[in-house]
Amino acid sequence: MELKAVVFDLDDTLYLSTRFNLFARRQAIEAMMLRGLNVPFSKQWKLLNQIYEEFGSNFEKHYNVLMERLGRKNDYRILSAGVSAHHAAKNLLSYFISPGCFELLLFLKEKHVKIFLLTGGIPVKQWDKLNLLGIADFFDEVFVVEDKHDGRQLNDFLEFYDKLGFKRSDCFMIGDREDVDVKPMKKLGFKTIRVFQGKYSAKKKTTADFKARDLFQVKKILEKNL
Template identity: 40%
Template sequence: MIKGVLFDLDDTLYNSSEFARRARKEALKAMMDAGLHTSEEEAEKVLNRIILQKGSNYSMHFNDLVKALKGYHDPKIIATGIITYHNVKFSLLRPFPDTTSSLINLKSKGLKLGILTDGVTLKQWEKLIRLSICPFFDEVITSEEFGLGKPYPEFFQHGLNKMDLKPEEVVYVGDREDRDIIPAKSLGMKTVRIFKGKYSDNKETIADYSINSLSELPIIVEKL
């Protein structure tokens, strides 16, 4: 019997990739207006390389970008980038259209709901609060809190422990095959792959179920 649902956050409950892309683009334009003498294409190429090397949760992307392009840290340009990025991203931040109604549906069934996400704890909580969906969740578990993140099965087991649930009692929902579906399935959870975000083009999956919209999830849970 299913007693709980664990969700990934980014690109599962909201369009993280698209919001971040648009925010970075506007931040680069503002930095160039503030004195970063380069082309938009070159700035984007260098920034993408830094993100690939340091990861999306690294906090000094714009610092490294300015250092790479100017040879030194220019605080005015760095601050312009940071402020513009956050202003644009948070002005756009909203759940997928069917996220809230699906969470209401699942919660009405008496299920425990949790978030299992890589990232800095305060930043992930900020997203949930800005998305206006944090009241739905009984637990929010982050990689920073645990010390390990995805795809380590220990992280997923930690999430189960915090929710006081067994693997066979939980449905796990995520957008990535390697970091979500494979480790969750290895522990015995029922898995649902949602085709959203930048990894959605790869349709190959070992998930028990695949969906294009969160509105499909309550039907699956009801069957289980």
């Protein structure tokens, strides 16, 4: 192959979202306890993580539900402390960049490989991460789709990619998830690397062309496939 382009996933690939999310939730619970929420940390922790599982990360009212389930529905004094502390945690977001991220992106730049981002979520939230991580300017193009499960949403990216005139097999897709990253992109003809970071890393079975523990290993794989 002739490596022409790399398509990255963001969460738990270039950015350790699972670790950051746990950090922000811990900060929030801590702040609520300091403002007087007399419920053991472990109980809140379990409940809050369940609520995130149940409603998904793009839901806007995790802490409202937590307070409701703790029988403190209208205690805005404490609720606001949690929400505020969770948001304030973003000031430290740049520490949660995946180790090796800058090395990898700089290496690709030097080799004149195109760099794309293909991520699921809410555009302004995903861009916020890129800005706070300080990596926004590395990308030749960024695609934020609502739902990577929905193949149709990849159309914008595919149309753009195919216009470039590169073979799909000359492009690597790098992501953490089997279902939304590896499988659909492999099916479309892209080469794939699965990075075992974050909450999906326990599921070891993969159809990816390559496996990597972190971005340092990704760099090595790409070097060999230049």
